[in-house]
Amino acid sequence: MFKVHPIRHIIIIAVIIVVLFPVLWIFTTSIRRDNSSISPNLFSNQTTWQNYIDLIFEKPNVPLLYNDIANIYSLGSPYNKMNDKEILNVLNGDFNAYENYFKSTYRMSNSITSNASWISVNFIPKAKSLAIENVKENSNADLRYISIVSSDLAAKFNSLDQNYKMAGILDLLNSLKSSPDQDTIRIVGQYFPEIPQSWDNYKNSMSKAASALSNAPGNVSEILLESGVDNQMAKDLVSAYEETLNSLKNGTFTYGNWFAPIYLRRINMDTINLSNTIGSTSAAKLQNIKSMVFSTVQNVNSAFSSYDRSLSDAISKAQSSKTLLLSTLQSSLTVLSNNYNQLQNKLNTLTASSVSYLSAMSYDASQISIFSNNIVPTAMALDNMVSLVKSVLHQSKLSTQSDIFYDVSSYISQAKDWIAISSKYSIFDPITEQVQKILDDLNYIQNNQSVIYANLNSNAILNVKTSLPFVLLKLQSGLSMSIPVLQNYDTNAQKYKEASEQIPDVRKQLEEVSSEIGPIQEKINSINDKISIASLYFETLKSAKKIDEEAKNINSFKNADVFLNELNKYYAILQNSNIYSQLPPMPSSSRYDQFFNTQKLIDTVNLTLQTGNNLNKFTDEYSYYISNLKNRSKDYVNINVLGFPFSVNEINSINNLYQNQYVSIIGPNLGIISRMTNELADLPYFKEISGKLNSINDTSYYITQIWMQKYIPPLMRWLLNSIIVSGTAAVITVFLSSLMAYPFSRLRFRGRKYGLIGILLIQMFPTMMAMVALYLLLNFIGKFLPFLGLNTLGGLTFLYIGGGIAFNSWLIKGFFDTIPMELEEAAMVDGATRYQTFWRIILPLSAPVLAVTMILGFIGNYSDYILASIVMTGLNNYTFAVGLQTFSTGAYSSNWGLMTTAALIGMIPILALFLSLQKFIVGGLTQGSVKG
Amino acid sequence: MIKKAILWISVALIDAILGWSITLLFINGSYALGIIVILLLVFIDYALINPKGYPFRYMLPALIILMILTVYPIYFTFQIAFENYATGYMWTRDQAINILLDKVVISPNPKFFNYSVYTLYKDYKPTNDFVLLLKGPDGKLYIASSPQPSSAGRYTSSFEMLTNGSVSIDGVNYSVVRSLKDPSQIIAISVNGENYNYFYSPSDQSTFPNLKFFNSNYGSILSNTEFINPEIGTLFFTTTYGFNKLVTAKYEYTLSTMPVVENGHQVQKTVLVNTITGQPVLEHNSAFWDVDPSTGKQTMIIGYYGYTGLANFSSLLTNKQIMSPFLSVFIWTFEWAALSVVFTFAVGLILAIVLNNRNMRFRTIYRTLLIIPWAIPGFISIIMFRVGFFNVSFGIINRIFLGEWLHLPPINWFGDAFWAKVALFLVNTWLGFPYMMVISLGALQSIPDDLYEAASIDGSSRWHSFWTITFPLLMTPLAPLLIASFAYNFNNFNVIYLLTGGNPPIPNSITPAGQTDILISYTYNLAFGGASGRNYGLAAAISILIFAIIATISAINFKLSGSFEEVNK
Incomplete structure (x- = not known):
């Protein structure tokens, strides 16, 4: 119908690759030799079948054998139930296995040793010379690069002012101060010629002194011998002379060095002491020699001091150049930053004090608001009174007399004072308003005293006169008590104002100062940059000189190493400098790989020789303990079996030996050897020995397989458990289900319909949900029928049967329905009973379908994890599914080799079954499920 | 004829086996399972004896297994969905009472007794027959008779003070045999003329080789033994003092009949009594509670499970801390x-x-x-x-x-x-x-x-x-x-x-x-998850919910695929 386009194949193949990638991964990981859970590579070319061997044959290696014999001697399970003969048999088996392991260890250890020594004798000299050639060849590029950089730097350096140059040399000079160095002195000499001059002078004076004093020790010992003095003091004196002479010869004599004063003092003291014991002529001779030596040494010393002085002069000169460059800037920077700090402090104080004034003000304001409770009612009452008075006066005539109604002048002045302050602050406006009213009212009274007095006959005014004092009293208390608070508020407000006015000013100053600081800092930085260029120039000059020298004598492996070291130092100097990014790109460092790999090869070969040696010694010692145990095993076992507590010390000794030798030294070294040889064998220039390296790699891997701590779980037992349980359950389930299905398919009886619906309902209830009940049920049954209890294969089989019957009955009923009735009817006409027709006709006819159902049931049970994990708790009773979980959790979850191997072993039977019966299974599953 | 005989014999055999298991189940208190087996028994007899039950004979084996492994667990799940079966409430009421009755508490001013074990040897091997020599705090010596089982898993032993090196307990004469060399050493105890050898004492290092035998053969007996003396009181080995000493102690709870106010009436009732405070133990909210007589404060001692109605379901809808994770x-x-x-x-x-x-x-x-x-x-x-x-x-x-x-x-x-x-x-x-x-x-x-x-x-x-x-x-x-x-x-x-x-x-x-x-893994966590305890009741309630959902989905499916018509064929 459609054309088969190649794109279909491409799509399908791409999908298949993606889909099957996990399977491929499982397989490749299971045969990897390295630790795949941390390796950065998805696949590895180092393969091994070791995981399969371990899991399928479960052959214990040495640590597992050790665990076994340790268990035997402490009579752990299952040995506590064996008699002495059985135990001895097991022990002998273990000892024989040990013997084999020792033999193969010796064999393999000798093999790696002989391979390593072959390499070291026949290949390494060649490799060394090749590596040297390689270094020589490649060094030209470096030398070229260095000369480019040097000229570049020199150009930069020459464009600098003298002062920068001087400042740059400071580092070099300081390094001279601590250790004099010929090259450095020459470089420095270009700028400070007196340094090399005085240095040469010092050297000359030393060699002169040495030749002048060459006879002194001999003369002294002769004199002493003649005088017959042969004590310790005499020896000391001679050796003091000798040491002095030696240091002069070596050119290391300096008065400041620790030994010179000691030896000179000894010469002095011993000469005096010995002079007392020997004859006066000899003593005089001794004294002569001493004074000659002292005067010569004095010359040397003064030569050194002049060198030292010239160096110090140079340093101070360089230092002063540096200071000249930086000092003004530095000092103005200091001044500015001091200034800045002061301003900052001032700002801080101002801000702090203004905050504190503010808080004092708010406190005062809240006080005033309390007093306003006194003042406001007074204002209102006074207002009422004055309006009363006004209403009376309105009608009356003016008086000419000057009588006083009530003198309120003192209150007026108080109120005025109050207002004078409060009117300044809007916060008090509401109260000020009230006080103003009071003031107006009081003024009215004060201005109209005589008129009011004239109307005293009015009732209203008389009433006012009686209550006025009370109002005024309240007013008095309110005003007089609040005025100090108000004044306080006023002063605080003044201070706050002053402080806050200053703040912007100070801020501005700060900004100014900091804007001044910036450029100065920049200037300083640029000067420092220039100085560092100068100092880089000097440093590289010194280093480049060394490299040039070393490059001339790359003739031995060691010298090549020194050369590469110097080269490294040079590049490190460049990389740390701040002009690194402006330099031309450095030649790649991998050019010297051959050299470094040769070095690695030498190290690896040495490590292999050493490890082989260690391994042999270790195995000797281990086998010594084992042979001891073997000889004594009968007695040990008997004492143990008789029930007396008996500890076997050899067991502890073996463990100590193993931990101290193998775990901490040999094992890790074998790992290193394996990794290194693998790396080196791929290199083209080691092609000649790649076979030997691979052999070392393989052999050391197999040695570790014998000796390393391993986890070898009883996987085959688990697999067998799974197969037994799943298979038995599948067979029984299908048999019982077909019995159950038959009447439902062929017979009509009461309860058939409800029976079928019941089965339908029951098979919907997930077995998992009933786990609690099943657990308790098995626990209960196990008390009476132990083979069906918890942690037994029977119990789990029983559960699987129970879980499968309802579903399978329904399925098989569907199959039976498709078989025509006529067959049975014919048989029954011939006299067959119902049961016979079932057994002879129905079952054989549906056998293929039943077989498929059985296999599906088997796969289903095999794949169950959760029921098995709850029922099976003993390690030996695990099913494969539960067992596989142990590989993926805890300490062994990073041992992917073992895990994937176990997975592959477990999946292969099912995979094979499924794929070979694909047609039937797929048909059975899909059609069966369409039906039910 | 032979067929008939075989039929009847097999009916009798099955009835006998099932009858035996029914008895066992009822003794063990598994009434639900017992009833299911009774139903099975009736059904089996019907299928085997009545010719109309012929079709059922095919189903019997499968049906038995279905009943036990599918129907009963479903029933059980439904049952605990209405119970408070959870961590802290893992016992039945009777089990909880037994646990309380087993609790031993050390007396306020405890007296300590050192002990040594004397064992009867047979063929130079120690046997399980032993007596104890006790040494009181005042240095007096006592003999404790061999512990005898009293009730399930418990033992009693009486001990009496030695006078002049001998004593008689329950009509048995005990006398000490002293070493001739060092009379302070008692090397054996003679019981009705048979010598029990000095075997083990926690204060004597030379007897430690026998410790293994002591622990495996005597330990479980001694740790469940109550040593009685009318004057001194009762002694126990307690875990607090390891196995090194006996200490005066008593059972913390006893059963006694006393008047209790219940629903406003005073009735005579057997209740648990705390022997230290003398107060009866209260029982409410599926748990037993101690009462402090001075403050009246109640503290829970032990819980037990029982019917709680729809509490599990309602907590799914009302308890916010359960509801919101459940909803998500x-x-x-x-x-x-x-x-x-x-x-x-x-x-x-x-x-x-x-x-x-x-x-x-x-x-x-x-x-x-x-x-x-x-x-x-x-x-x-x-x-x-x-x-x-x-x-x-x-x-x-x-x-x-x-x-x-x-x-x-x-x-x-x-x-x-x-x-x-x-x-x-x-x-x-x-x-x-x-x-x-x-x-x-x-x-x-x-x-x-x-x-x-x-x-x-x-x-x-x-x-x-x-x-x-x-x-x-x-x-x-x-x-x-x-x-x-x-x-x-x-x-x-x-x-x-x-x-x-x-x-x-x-x-x-x-x-x-x-x-x-998902619901099923959540249910699993509730029932078997570790840290926060197990809540079987809530797990079962959710199981039923899942069952209902799956049944609904399947019903729709069966309708679609026509499975129901098949049932009616």
Whole structure:
């Protein structure tokens, strides 16, 4: 119908690759030799079948054998139930296995040793010379690069002012101060010629002194011998002379060095002491020699001091150049930053004090608001009174007399004072308003005293006169008590104002100062940059000189190493400098790989020789303990079996030996050897020995397989458990289900319909949900029928049967329905009973379908994890599914080799079954499920 | 005739076995299981004896197993859904009372007794017959008789003071045999003339070789023995003092009959009494409570399980800390089942369409290779995916694909809900698409070609004819399968449990719920999850809910596929 386009194949193949990638991964990981859970590579070319061997044959290696014999001697399970003969048999088996392991260890250890020594004798000299050639060849590029950089730097350096140059040399000079160095002195000499001059002078004076004093020790010992003095003091004196002479010869004599004063003092003291014991002529001779030596040494010393002085002069000169460059800037920077700090402090104080004034003000304001409770009612009452008075006066005539109604002048002045302050602050406006009213009212009274007095006959005014004092009293208390608070508020407000006015000013100053600081800092930085260029120039000059020298004598492996070291130092100097990014790109460092790999090869070969040696010694010692145990095993076992507590010390000794030798030294070294040889064998220039390296790699891997701590779980037992349980359950389930299905398919009886619906309902209830009940049920049954209890294969089989019957009955009923009735009817006409027709006709006819159902049931049970994990708790009773979980959790979850191997072993039977019966299974599953 | 005899004999045999197990079940208090077995017995007899029961004879073996392993657990689940069966309430009331009655408390001013064991030897080997020599705090010596079983798992022994080296307890004469060399050493005890040798004492190092025998043969007896003396009181070995000394102690609770106020009436009742405070123990909220006589404060001693009605169901709806995680699990379960079907079906259908061409070369090989994920047992693939692929620090996705190749930051697969769900769908699609591919292929092949020819003559595009012809025709046979697949994924415990374990957890939940937990794994956590205790009652309640949902889905499915008609045939 459609054309088969190649794109279909491409799509399908791409999908298949993606889909099957996990399977491929499982397989490749299971045969990897390295630790795949941390390796950065998805696949590895180092393969091994070791995981399969371990899991399928479960052959214990040495640590597992050790665990076994340790268990035997402490009579752990299952040995506590064996008699002495059985135990001895097991022990002998273990000892024989040990013997084999020792033999193969010796064999393999000798093999790696002989391979390593072959390499070291026949290949390494060649490799060394090749590596040297390689270094020589490649060094030209470096030398070229260095000369480019040097000229570049020199150009930069020459464009600098003298002062920068001087400042740059400071580092070099300081390094001279601590250790004099010929090259450095020459470089420095270009700028400070007196340094090399005085240095040469010092050297000359030393060699002169040495030749002048060459006879002194001999003369002294002769004199002493003649005088017959042969004590310790005499020896000391001679050796003091000798040491002095030696240091002069070596050119290391300096008065400041620790030994010179000691030896000179000894010469002095011993000469005096010995002079007392020997004859006066000899003593005089001794004294002569001493004074000659002292005067010569004095010359040397003064030569050194002049060198030292010239160096110090140079340093101070360089230092002063540096200071000249930086000092003004530095000092103005200091001044500015001091200034800045002061301003900052001032700002801080101002801000702090203004905050504190503010808080004092708010406190005062809240006080005033309390007093306003006194003042406001007074204002209102006074207002009422004055309006009363006004209403009376309105009608009356003016008086000419000057009588006083009530003198309120003192209150007026108080109120005025109050207002004078409060009117300044809007916060008090509401109260000020009230006080103003009071003031107006009081003024009215004060201005109209005589008129009011004239109307005293009015009732209203008389009433006012009686209550006025009370109002005024309240007013008095309110005003007089609040005025100090108000004044306080006023002063605080003044201070706050002053402080806050200053703040912007100070801020501005700060900004100014900091804007001044910036450029100065920049200037300083640029000067420092220039100085560092100068100092880089000097440093590289010194280093480049060394490299040039070393490059001339790359003739031995060691010298090549020194050369590469110097080269490294040079590049490190460049990389740390701040002009690194402006330099031309450095030649790649991998050019010297051959050299470094040769070095690695030498190290690896040495490590292999050493490890082989260690391994042999270790195995000797281990086998010594084992042979001891073997000889004594009968007695040990008997004492143990008789029930007396008996500890076997050899067991502890073996463990100590193993931990101290193998775990901490040999094992890790074998790992290193394996990794290194693998790396080196791929290199083209080691092609000649790649076979030997691979052999070392393989052999050391197999040695570790014998000796390393391993986890070898009883996987085959688990697999067998799974197969037994799943298979038995599948067979029984299908048999019982077909019995159950038959009447439902062929017979009509009461309860058939409800029976079928019941089965339908029951098979919907997930077995998992009933786990609690099943657990308790098995626990209960196990008390009476132990083979069906918890942690037994029977119990789990029983559960699987129970879980499968309802579903399978329904399925098989569907199959039976498709078989025509006529067959049975014919048989029954011939006299067959119902049961016979079932057994002879129905079952054989549906056998293929039943077989498929059985296999599906088997796969289903095999794949169950959760029921098995709850029922099976003993390690030996695990099913494969539960067992596989142990590989993926805890300490062994990073041992992917073992895990994937176990997975592959477990999946292969099912995979094979499924794929070979694909047609039937797929048909059975899909059609069966369409039906039910 | 012989047939008849065989029939009757087998009926008698089955009845005898079942009768025996019914008795056992009732003795053990498993009444529900007992009744189920009685029903079975009646049914078996009916099927075997009555000719009308002939069809049932075929079913009997399967039915017995179904009853025990399926019907009873379902019944049990329904029962505990209405009970408070959970951590802290794991005992029946009777068991709880027995536990309380077994509790021993050390007296306020304890007296300590040193002891040594004297054993009867037979053929130079120690036997299980032994007596004890006790040394009181005042230095007086006592003999304790060999412990005798009193009630289930308990022993009593009486001890009396030695006078002049001998004493008589319950008509048996005990006398000490002293060493001639050192009379302070008692080397044996003579019991009615037989000598019991000095065997073990925790204060004598020379007897330590016998410790192993002592621990394995006498230890369990002695730790359950009550030593009685009318004057001194009772002595016990207590775990507080190891096995080194006996101490004056007593049972903390006893049963006694006393007047109790109940519903406003005073009635005589047997109650637990705390022997230290003398107060009767209160019983409410499915637990026993001690009362402090001075303050009246109650403290719970032990809980027991029993019927609590709809409490489990109502807590799902009313208790916010249970409801909100339950709701999120509930919603995710539907999302999970639906999206799983969508993804697997989409991938499966596309591959089926690509493969659906009889002229294609290597078609069977391709199909076989694509079936492989289905053919590998699911748990193996899931574990490999979890450890090898999705592990956050080691897994090759984070470490190699993202880290080494793409230089991307690692994905927190199981710590982030979104990525955990992505991982689940990836793995489940990988596991499930072959099934979908196979059923789609089957359905595609049953669509006759002439339909397409007619459509192409009418000028229909390929895309158009897919949606108008292929898809509708596919859905008729596939719909029931897709619904079944939905039901399967609804309860797909293995993928969730083995891949994410439900992680990451839902914050602030008092039940062990995770953001990728589906109902069934959540139920599993409730019933078997470790840290926060087990709540069987709530788990059973949710199980019933799941059962109801699955039954509804299946009912729809059966309707669609016509299974119900089959029942009525």
